[in-house]
Amino acid sequence: MDALADVLDGVRARSAEFCRAVLEPPWALRIADGSALALVTVLRGQAWVVPDAAAPVPIRPGEVAVVRGPHPYTVGDDPGTAPTIEVLAGGRLRTTDGADLAADVLGGRPGGPEPDGATVLASGTYQVSGDIGARLLAALPEVVHVPRHADVAPVLDLLAAELQRNQPGQQVVLDRLLDLALIATLRAWFARPEAEAPGWYRALGDPVVGPVLRLVHDDPAHPWTIAELAARAGASRAAFARRFSELVGVPPMAYVTGWRLTLAADLLRQTDATIDTIARRVGYANAFALSVAFKRVRGITPRHHRLGPATAGHLTVSGGAGPEWVHGDG
CATH class of the missing domain: 2.60.120.280 (Regulatory protein AraC)
Known part of the structure; x- marks a missing residue:
């Protein structure tokens, strides 16, 4: 994917x-x-x-x-x-x-x-x-x-x-x-x-960033680090982080965190899986770890998100790069 x-x-x-x-x-x-x-x-x-x-x-x-x-x-x-x-x-x-x-x-x-x-x-x-x-x-x-x-x-x-x-x-x-x-x-x-295609789309055609984006989308639960992402891209950490940020609009680990929380948000609304199960599916050790990241980035807990009214998403756009995601733990 x-x-x-x-x-x-x-x-x-x-x-x-x-x-x-x-x-x-x-x-x-x-x-x-x-x-x-x-x-x-x-x-x-x-x-x-x-x-x-x-x-x-x-x-x-x-x-x-x-x-x-x-x-x-x-x-x-x-x-x-x-x-x-x-x-x-x-x-x-x-x-x-x-x-x-x-x-x-x-x-x-x-x-x-x-x-x-x-x-x-x-x-x-x-x-x-x-x-x-x-x-x-x-x-x-x-x-x-x-x-x-x-x-x-x-x-x-x-x-x-x-x-x-x-x-x-x-x-x-x-x-x-x-x-x-x-x-x-x-x-x-x-x-x-x-x-004015969003950054995540433009970056798919980049020989350095594109393959890394596919890896993250294929396996969001993998314990990605900036060092491993850079190694997979065949670039130094500094060069990879700079290229990723320029193309996508957010730092690599902010993207990883944002994508994990996006998946979690939809799983919370669209399935009856436990928060602990969802946490593990998107790359967090347990429900507590997911709750901490979810609350820090989105301002509410996973439980309150699940109980809240269904929406078409709360994402905002920044400079055509896609959703505004706060730098997270990855």
């Missing part, structure tokens, strides 16, 4: 959250489903993603937009078209006047008719929770727009072809293709200069 693989591992398309829409102009949909992340692509025609507080973004066939929620936004044939349909959580539809609509009002049945001049959209929404997922959300602008790209186009072509069929197991195929489209789109986006 690496840093990107870890943050994407918990992001999956769900059948109920896939949508295919066939829309004749003028049209506009108000997306208010509260999802943390959405992927929108145009299979035919043209669409605009219109955030409430940012410039409209055009999407043409072969292009992809990834929208960071949970705030509502509009997708329409033109930035000036007023929405007439609201898309709510669970795929529920209603008019902007509040009247419920049937699920098939968007003409979304795979293999169904597509009138001349209609726009055909495919989209998927993702519920991203926990501190690991927050690392991804913190790295993205409100709308990621990727023009037709060699790494993304084959997946979109497969998606378009699958939508012309109506075969057994199709929903699973569509969900997997949406997952692939999201991964390919994010990699294509982070490779663009304007993306």
Whole structure:
């Protein structure tokens, strides 16, 4: 695993959250489903993603937009078209006047008719929770727009072809293709200069720091020290620490501590494992050691974190380097 693989591992398309829409102009949909992340692509025609507080973004066939929620936004044939349909959580539809609509009002049945001049959209929404997922959300602008790209186009072509069929197991195929489209789109986006990719992503391509990051993500419970990390990187301690800090934005052992506590935070909320078990899984000798580090860095104990309200993560961003992590014990 690496840093990107870890943050994407918990992001999956769900059948109920896939949508295919066939829309004749003028049209506009108000997306208010509260999802943390959405992927929108145009299979035919043209669409605009219109955030409430940012410039409209055009999407043409072969292009992809990834929208960071949970705030509502509009997708329409033109930035000036007023929405007439609201898309709510669970795929529920209603008019902007509040009247419920049937699920098939968007003409979304795979293999169904597509009138001349209609726009055909495919989209998927993702519920991203926990501190690991927050690392991804913190790295993205409100709308990621990727023009037709060699790494993304084959997946979109497969998606378009699958939508012309109506075969057994199709929903699973569509969900997997949406997952692939999201991964390919994010990699294509982070490779663009304007993306200002987070430090943990940029560092993955570095021949010195990248392999070390993968080691830490593969085995966070290992008793890592700065000396061992530097040795694994084939560099002196001083040179390795300086290079790591410059690329990632935090010192090596602060990253190790931060990643361990991020894993622990999600395990506390998402499992019923004991605090002692979680401590050992993420590299602490016992529950007491984890509690001391957790309280020092996050300001609360693991027990209070587990009992507190679920969130999409509390991480903050510092200079594009990723979460702000206090230097810890490692």
